Amino acid sequence: xxxxxxxxPKLGMGMEEGTVVEWLKQEGDEVKKGDSVAVIxxxxxxxxxxxxxxxxxxxxxxxxxxxxxxxxxxGFVGAPGEEPDATAAPQAExxxxxxxxxxxxxxxxxxxxxxxxxxxxxxxxxxxxxxAARKLAKGHNIDVTGIPGTGPxxxxxxxxxxxxxxxxxxxxxxxxxxxxxxxxxMSSRSSAVGKPLAGMxxxxxxxxxxxxQTTAQLTITxxxxxxxxxxxxxxxxxxxxxxxxxLTLTDFVAKAVIASLKKHPAMNATLQNGxxxxxxxVHLGIAVALDGGLMVPVINDACCWSMKDxxxxxxxxxxxxxxxxxxxxxxxxxxxxxxxxxxxxxxxxTPVLNPPEIGILGLGRVMPExxxxxxxxxxxxxxxxxxxxxxxxxxGAPAAAFLQTVKTLLEQPYRMLAE
Numbered sequence: 001x002x003x004x005x006x007x008x009p010k011l012g013m014g015m016e017e018g019t020v021v022e023w024l025k026q027e028g029d030e031v032k033k034g035d036s037v038a039v040i041x042x043x044x045x046x047x048x049x050x051x052x053x054x055x056x057x058x059x060x061x062x063x064x065x066x067x068x069x070x071x072x073x074x075g076f077v078g079a080p081g082e083e084p085d086a087t088a089a090p091q092a093e094x095x096x097x098x099x100x101x102x103x104x105x106x107x108x109x110x111x112x113x114x115x116x117x118x119x120x121x122x123x124x125x126x127x128x129x130x131x132a133a134r135k136l137a138k139g140h141n142i143d144v145t146g147i148p149g150t151g152p153x154x155x156x157x158x159x160x161x162x163x164x165x166x167x168x169x170x171x172x173x174x175x176x177x178x179x180x181x182x183x184x185x186m187s188s189r190s191s192a193v194g195k196p197l198a199g200m201x202x203x204x205x206x207x208x209x210x211x212x213q214t215t216a217q218l219t220i221t222x223x224x225x226x227x228x229x230x231x232x233x234x235x236x237x238x239x240x241x242x243x244x245x246x247l248t249l250t251d252f253v254a255k256a257v258i259a260s261l262k263k264h265p266a267m268n269a270t271l272q273n274g275x276x277x278x279x280x281x282v283h284l285g286i287a288v289a290l291d292g293g294l295m296v297p298v299i300n301d302a303c304c305w306s307m308k309d310x311x312x313x314x315x316x317x318x319x320x321x322x323x324x325x326x327x328x329x330x331x332x333x334x335x336x337x338x339x340x341x342x343x344x345x346x347x348x349x350t351p352v353l354n355p356p357e358i359g360i361l362g363l364g365r366v367m368p369e370x371x372x373x374x375x376x377x378x379x380x381x382x383x384x385x386x387x388x389x390x391x392x393x394x395x396g397a398p399a400a401a402f403l404q405t406v407k408t409l410l411e412q413p414y415r416m417l418a419e
Contacts, residue, residue, distance in 0.1 A: 003078030004052045006061075008068040011042045012328030017069045018042050019198045025057045031077060038074060041199035046155075046324060051077050058084045065198045129156040136161045150291065150322070157291040200293040211353050215271075216391040219350045222403050224383045224410040226252075226366060232413050240308065249383070250286070250340055251311040253363060256409040256416050258282050258303050258310075261336060264402040268335050271393045272356035285334030285354065286314050288321045295321045296354060298334040307417065342366060347384045358393040361406070362386035383410060 076084035297317035364384030
């Protein structure tokens, strides 16, 4: 057989190059057509690259962390002993875009995705695991075959291994550390090796630095009394129980933000190349944290969705991101973003703008506080709100007015639900 190139695939319309994350097979390993041989990433999506033919992995052309243009060879598959060359036949389906990422439709969006852990893949007995996780597991003699993976396509991440280690005894080698006098200075015994940022982390680093260097960011804070909202949320969830919908506080905040953007259109804007664009429609981004970074899937025309449908869309977008099924187009075009650190016990923080947007709202942890209601001191549930805005595009007073409207709608939820 003639050697076949394993090429860098095109995962989206705008993708011009990709990064080799890791090789799952080594030179000389036997492979079957369809076996995963490497993991590559675009700006924000990781994907396995499959062997184009049966044979042997003859040569690894691009090492881990190498950046390769779409269509160029990252390796070669052929018959044992064959010498690959630049004229090797190209892999078929070069420009097939993300074949395992079907186009979303309103019906498919509302389908509940399978748990990520159930999608862990095996290739010839190999567990789908990240390089950092494999190194950590190997160093502690941990069998990873039984560890459920929470990464894209069931991939085992470093965090998965660390969680597993918390329930395992420490290796015996750790029980007898060397005497303190024999310990070398940290500078001479450190095993840390620096490497270039790549893939999702590289893109996030570039965009966050660009955001902070090219915008005039200012953060203002308020607190909203969501005690009544929590009661209404509980009542609505009880009535929606049979439909399987469970409304979250983020769903209500999203609804309040959408209504507030309609009242304050100057916040529903983007600033790019010195041109300020006010948008009639609200395209809402909801940040989703991942093991290796952050993605912001977008709900287009969010103002057209009911509370129930908005909740389902937020959840399905998050599921798509965490399972690795999100499409590149879903990560573009937002006019405002919401990010939530409440699960990490953060109260107020400074969200970083997602350019070209001019506003982002950060949600903190809901906490009970003693508040005077008239002359009575009551226990109330308080939602911290942190709004970052671009002072080039909007001043403090209108930004504060927008945040005050969000606060009012959260404190008077019936007004929000009537919008």
